[in-house]
Amino acid sequence: MSITNYTATPLLLSVILLSAGCAYSGSETVGAEAEAAIASWKTNWPKHVIAEGYSNQTAIAADFTADGLPDVIVNAEGKTRLYIAPDWKEVVIGSEQPKATAIHSEVIDVDADGDPDYIGAVYSPGPVFWLERPDDPLQTPWPYHLVDDEIDGTHGLITGDVNGDGRPDLIANSAQPTGPYAESIAWYEIPKNPREAPHWIRHVFAKSDAPGLSHYMGVGDVTGDGRADISAAAKIPEGGNWFAWWAQPSAGGEPWKKHVLATEQEGATNILIAELNGDGKADFIASRGHGKGILWFDAPNFELHEINPNLEGPHSLAVGDIDGDGDTDAITCAKDSFIAAWFENDGKGNFTTHHINEDQAAYDIRLVDMDRDSDLDVLIAGQASNNVVWYENRR
């Protein structure tokens, strides 16, 4: 497919008008509808505080204690804290680690011993590291291991099976404009003996062609050839303000091909790969987290459609079937609007905004079934709110 330099199409007013018809839709509502919106977010998504009193940029959930409930790990202020579900008792884990705050995190069973391990990224000068979940995770310090300390400016991490070997790989960016991997993005294979290996196996697929302080990545099969492709967004006017993706080549050694989806996207930060309108072709959903708005790109021509152009600082984005009706919805927490909101898909790529909370900041969010009742709840790392919270889905 030839997909280069698509620019923004005008805002689709029809989408917004459809949105406003919902009893508790988002920021376009006025009068009685706005009151209904407030009433609904106060009752529909109960808030659960995991931690408060310190700023943090990333939180991740997995069942680190092997009791069936997802626990939460937050790395901030040079410490990694494990919060144990359901009471959120705090245990500081890890002995040796960077005395900085992680900007993003992921979970992989790195050593393939059946339990989830923690991966953290410190922004600049790094490193990306992992903490090995020991057999007794509450008593034994979690051993520290390096993923990579030569990239610089890792703002986002994401996992996916890039090389198709059935094992998860890690994708990380090197967004800073200096250093050996300036303005690049890499994917990493886990080495054979990860506990002993000095670092992971780096594959730079976007070599110096991701300028403008890239932020977060997405992974998925855009071309339909069974291989994972990777998307990214970059936030500053100097070289950035774009959404793009890189197609994985069919043969090893060939370069990945960059496709620009849109330019002049002020403050572009997030872009994920997901099928949004039921035609079987993978689309993109994106946000301008240092600007305004949530949008999507419709395959195969990737026309840009605004979903909600008003949310300020939607510096987080996750996708999943939030209402359980079989199609993929999306969620953000806008760090400058202080609004957590989800976007209900009608299955055809028309989205209705629903507010979850109107007094919550974020930096990073995840959709996780926190209470194991089979719906997706949202975990929020509340940077400017100085909290870590989850909001309970009561669909």
Ligand SMILES: [Ca+2]
């Ligand atoms: Ca493990």
Ligand SMILES: [Ca+2]
């Ligand atoms: Ca599609």
Ligand SMILES: [Ca+2]
């Ligand atoms: Ca849905």
Ligand SMILES: [Ca+2]
């Ligand atoms: Ca749930």
